[in-house]
Amino acid sequence: GLCRGCLRTLDEITAWGNADDAFKRQVWQAIAERVAPRLAACADDVFGSHRELKS
Template sequence: MTFKSQTPEPDNPPSPCINVCKLDNSTGLCEGCFRTLDEIAAWSGYSAAEKRQVLDRLEERCERVLDGT
């Protein structure tokens, strides 16, 4: 019997989830990881490249939310 490793592959980014799972109605983003509900639902099916694309957008989203823009 084999078990899938919980450690992400070097090429496969880990989920940005920090277990603060609450969607902000005004932004449509999770207050913990700043992903959309669609991104959260699709994360496990994304390729490593798609995950990196989402992660690249999160910093900008976080800054916008914190700036209130």
């Protein structure tokens, strides 16, 4: 599962304090990949689907 606030896994959260910059960059990239579909879903909920916006 993911933390609802930061979208990190428990393993990522646990390792963060002792992690090197490369690990942290990987986690930030993973967060970006996790958040993108959630933002799109929120936009669809608020504004409707992209098909509706184009018509």
